[in-house]
Amino acid sequence: MDITNNYFEVFGLPVEYDINLRQLSERYHDLQRQFHPDRHVAKTARERRLSEQYTTFVNQAYGELKSPLQRAEYLLGMMGADHGDESLSTLDPDFLMEQMSLREALAEVREADDSEASLQEVANHATSHYAALQREFSEQYSRADVHSAADTVARMQFFYKLLKEIEQLEHELDDY
């Protein structure tokens, strides 16, 4: 798709981490109003196909910018670094220790007397860490510190996965 240089431009937003999510969603709606396949049902097959392609692109862009992790990964990519590149993230042993202890805490939730309360505790911890990392990334990005930013993204990835696991466990606890 050759219409814009980057996802931020699609929504007319400045290229930065702390974007206005409300603005993002308003502009997303504006674009959808124009390009969504529902707007082109009565048109020719060719126009329907084009509209589907553009909407798919807009959905993709919106999805990535909306997610704190994917937005960070995307910006990192724009800085010329690949978030899958492990050589960039020199994870310190403290963080590895923290990972292990959080995973242990999560594993123990099932056996706990009050599973829900202990799960909530892990969840709160993870959520606040995740938020702090987002602030860190924003600051690192604004001073173009690629190495630290890549490191932060790697940490965010860990917490993102952890939060997903917590969610999964919540569902499981609900079901019994």
Added chain:
Amino acid sequence: MVLLQISEPGQSPEPHQHRRAVGIDLGTTNSLVATVRSGTPELLTDSAGNQLLPSVVRYQANGAVAVGTQAYDALVDDPLNTLVSVKRFIGRGAEDIKRLGTQLPYELVSGSAGMPNFRTCAGDISPVAASAEILKVLVERSESALGGPLDGAVITVPAYFDESQRQATKDAATLAGLKVLRLLNEPTAAAVAYGLDQQGEGLIAVYDLGGGTFDISVLRLSRGVFEVLSTGGDSALGGDDFDRALAGWIGEQADLGDNLDPFQQRQLLKLARNAKEALSVTEQTPVSVADWQGSVSRSLLNELIDPLIAKTLQACKRALRDAGIQATEIDNVVMVGGSTRTHRVKERVREVFGREPLLNVDPDQVVAVGAALQADVLVGNRPGDETLLLDVIPLSLGIETMGGLMEKMIYRNTTIPVAKAQDFTTFKDGQTAMAIHVLQGERELVSDCRSLARFELRDIPPMVAGSAKIRVKFQVDADGLLSVSARELVSGVESHVDVKPSYGLNDDEVTRMLRESYTHAKDDMQLRALREQQVEADRLFEDLSAALAQDGKALLDDREYHCLEVALEDLGRVRNSGRHRDIARHVEIVSKTSEEFAARRMNASIKKALAGHSIDEIDRGE
């Protein structure tokens, strides 16, 4: 806001032609059809004035097919040839059906691709074919009410329907000769019906409990955009299960034993259903079966159905969590489906959301009304209407990877249309083929997910393990239907499938069935083909003429402009020739010729849309 249409001299706009469009709620128990006339939605009735068409189809030995009330009346006397709740079977495999429970009064036989068929005295009938019969009746009803052939229909499906079930529903429409404008999720349709009179903003939860399916959707409504945030449910749970639970209890009390024949089963279910409906208004109702006489109280019914309702409430919690909101943040709870009339359901939903659910649109009608409104928009009868629905896929899509694991490519609750590509590689030296197994579901093990399709990418040039790069691309369209392609990037070898789920019909079958249904009406088929091509030609003609007038001079050079003009003239001539193949060929030619122009126009309007934003910013002083 009323916009005045201003036209250049000599370019007066075409008088707007009203197109015939309907919304169809193809329900488990009953089906309905609605349309919009003079801006007001209206349910269409049969000649006797009935809105509800019981979703019952009866096949007779002489080849006659009865649908609706007439079939329903034969339910108890002719249970094997009278099909009810067909929606529970559509797009499902034999394995799923077993899970639906053993109390099925039919004889099921295995059809093509493991898809179950009903054995009737008129032969083996697929759930798709039976659904098509219901649709045909609704189409006839619509065409006689609207005075001509339909331009298209929106058909609703439970939000929680998977790929197979959606595809099978679309196949049924094709068999019924119906042009589907869109498959619309039932809760979304309901939200549209409510949104209309409320002009609301905010968060809506739609609790939709029908005869055989349960859906919960959480939506955000803002400035005419309905954005589905999450959806969930159970496509095999509904009011029918309440009946079954109560029937089971009555059967026990009356000592009927386990080996009821289909006739007795039907009778017992009908009895249970009547008792359930009576308990929506009274506290106690008498029941008698065989030589047993007794009564059922509301509290007994509650006890029997509470575990079922609890399942729906779990799904609600999950949907709220997926949407990232609390129950208390919901501004409105909309109740949909006949089973929400059950007293206990209302009570429990009120408890969970802490507010009185909305019931001011008839829960049986609300889906059809919403579908009709959307059909009216889609078919182009409401230019300037700002309503837009942004829907999601209900279940994650992925492929099988090493060790029998499901690798998710597109997560549930992703807004559609959507595309996602991911690269995979070979794991053996010299590997020349790769099997791709497409799956749907949330679980990690392939065996716990639904298998949608398998295909192979062949002729990969032999390479060292891990050096081939195979890009698998998933594309889900606005109807929620998936196609998958795979491509080896080094050699460019490519393979593609439109996912015709394993339990759906394949194209050959649809074609065969279509041909069979048309054998008596060959001329009809010719005429239909001609008409379809003329409609397409007219659309193209209208659109391209307007586009040329608007942007032709700005976006095309003289040669390009002239080319398109000539192609358009040709098309206009051929359109009236009455030869559908010629028309089709010309439509194809004009489409190809104008492709580049269409792309430039899209790009131009994106730029305009973006430019519009900066003006906003200046206005707001940002």
